[in-house]
Amino acid sequence: MGKTLTQKILEDHCDEKDLVPGQIVQCRVDIALGNDVTAPLAIKAFEDLGVKEVFDKEKVVLVPDHFVPNKDIAAATQVKVMREFARRYDVKNYFEVGQMGIEHALLPEKGLVTAGDVVIGADSHTCTYGALGAFATGVGSTDLAAVMATGQCWFRVPETMRFIYYGKLQPWVSGKDLILHTIGDIGVDGALYRAMEFTGEAISALSMDGRFTMANMAIEAGAKNGIFEVDDATQAYLKGRAKNPPRIYHPDKDAEYVEVQEYDVGKIGPQVAFPSLPGNVHPVEEAEDTPIDQVVIGSCTNGRLSDLREVAGILRGKRVHPYVRLIIFPATQEIYLNALREGILEVFVEAGAAVSTPTCGPCLGGHMGILAEGERALATTNRNFPGRMGHPKSEVYLSSPAVAAASAIRGKITHPAQIVGKEEI
Amino acid sequence: MKFTGRVWVFGDDVDTDQIIPARYLTTSDPEALARHCMEDADPSFPEKVREGDIIVAGRNFGSGSSSEHAPIAIKAAGVACVVAESFARIFFRNAFNMALPIFVCEGLYKKLKDGDIIHVDGDKGEITIEGGGERFTVAPIPPFMQGLIQDGGLMAYVKKRFVSPKVNVG
């Protein structure tokens, strides 16, 4: 029986052969990640074990990003726990404010993840690295503690669902729209416990940034991981960046898939997820004219340079609607610097946007843009659960950066084609 | 594993932000988390829950964040076990790692209302409602995960099997 990408990677990281879905295996882990919400718990559990060293100083990555720059005393204390742990155990990859970024944008950028890796992170969006052809999945703090001590983690070998995208993307349609459409189609538990393997001509044509966005939201369909085959675009991205050589796998022709979904991307327009589930997806036209109080552009889903460029293209020479607060947070320091050099940040500020240092901040209702009761936001993030960005009775819609930028100008959810090339409305 | 307790019934897609809102995640103290357990799904839950109660829910319980604060909050609130139609993946894993017993059971939650008493028999693989004859089947827990719960969670498991007294121990 042929094997899927995920099966092949797991098999090369454990002592067993011919893995079958449902089997529980102990795998060697290449990168183990924690953030300021999850690492302190892991650190406590790790220290309770009484182990003297982490399994590999290069392979543990600690990124305080959720409540930094420290939101309050409790947040400062959490980060202090991480910082002191990193110094005491000589953890090489600890990223301080000023050098950091949102973890899932930062790790690929720093070359810490490469193709063929097994990556675990105590954060659900760890699945982002599947864009690089790695097996990457979110775990809990205790798993992270166990991996920091042993370098190993237990996994249930997942079934794989294959998603084939053919045709050519329409204008204003991005990886975000493809993944929103897919989650809308299969539901928020449509891929529960499974691997999502993304393929097809539209995927080959997609930028790495677009692939990161798609892999990032695999968890929103309940998946264990999302994964892409390595191609020239992946190799070009990894070249000169990845610290370790890639290990490239391809799924067998006769690999077993529990389900195959096909989409003609030519039929997919900009998509919007309505409150309060990422699977409550509709074409943007159905959301049009919904007034919004706040627009948030950024996060590990859509805070990369190409996202910011697209937003700047729409905002240039225009003003944010007077009833809207537009908050833009580039995902990493490098992205921030490049956006600065390209004049993108200037465009944002001139349009009337607030530009933030990299942080998760508003994405999880942490700080830097909390919603009051009854307020409505449109965000390029990945989750719109009740209360996600503030008051339990506030609402979040999800979209691509292009839709978010256009909507910030009109003060209502808007198809970008309504704004671009037209006089201010 | 056997439990008898009063149930609190929730619907589908109860995500981790409802189990423990992200605004409280600046602490990892179980008692502090328990005070806000299920608050965004039912604001009165932290006051009314008692030791030994059981949470029963629909599909995809625990979706959302990977934080273990969710099973920790539930355990610290005194909940004995959670029964749902299905669980979100990371919650499923975290629950076993934290030794919070969870059971997948189809069709049960629609038959229950808050305050009903159920008997969960994890060994026989069945659940019965007090005062009613109907039996519900519970999916078996794989042996590896039973081991995790018996050891008292993943850290105890690691301690027992990986951390030998000779190597690496302070």
Ligand code: SF4
């Ligand atoms: S940006 Fe949002 S989704 Fe991404 S890691 Fe931060 S809180 Fe999580």
